[in-house]
Amino acid sequence: MTELADTLARQVWDFVFAYDAAYDRAAQVAGLSAAQACLLEHLSEESRPMGELALELRCDASNVTQLVSRLEARGLVARVPDPDDRRIKRVLITSAGADVRRAVRVAFEFPSERLGSLTDQERRQLSGLLAKVLGPAS
Template sequence: MPKSPRVDPDQLLELFSVSFGAYYGDFTAAAARENLTASQGKTLGELSRGPVAMRGLADTLACDASNITGIIDRLEKRGLVRREPSPGDRRVKNVVLTPEGEQAVEAIRAHMDTTRAGMDTLDAEERATLHALLKRVFTARCGES
């Protein structure tokens, strides 16, 4: 079953652009529902995988460390996040999600309506295929075997 022959990398890149634009819009809207900006939502999402040092957030979000200070300041002021001193290195501050922060992450994920509706058009096998292909394209270098 030849899905559609002749998809060159430029066409795929173009589709990435459109798809990610749609995802980003959906994400931004879901975050706005919680009175969070896209950057704040993205930061909380990273933290949902476990505590991260300020430096680590700056690396993941690909921005200057000084930027993170302000974002965490605002999230901390709202009680969604907490700075904790690192036991091993007193320079380092680990950022931890509070229960309220976890709730916010859940709420955002639950309200990604457009994206979820799109995913619902795939059956289980198609989801598995998409997952495998996307993973190869975007997480190759962090690659476990």
């Protein structure tokens, strides 16, 4: 009986499709591409080396260079030197960047809206299932 598995696979596909589309729209509302919004999401209070970002985003360093250049041109991030290693450039989100990032988060209603239809117990259930599916490496 693989019918259940097929149904589930389809549901997951549909969910991911809707999720991705919603994130695209949210980024667009804030005037960003999804990739740019994603990069901003990987920045914190402190600056971060570009190489670290490339690793986390699982993309080439030259890609990060371009993304950061576009964000920097719009004043959303800044490149700051690393005090210990002058080869390294660190990326720092500006206050304008933090504003835009907040706008993306606000526009990205999908999780709260969709997951909001679940009861507290169902949310716990889903969280447990996802933890099992994602495995220990997360």
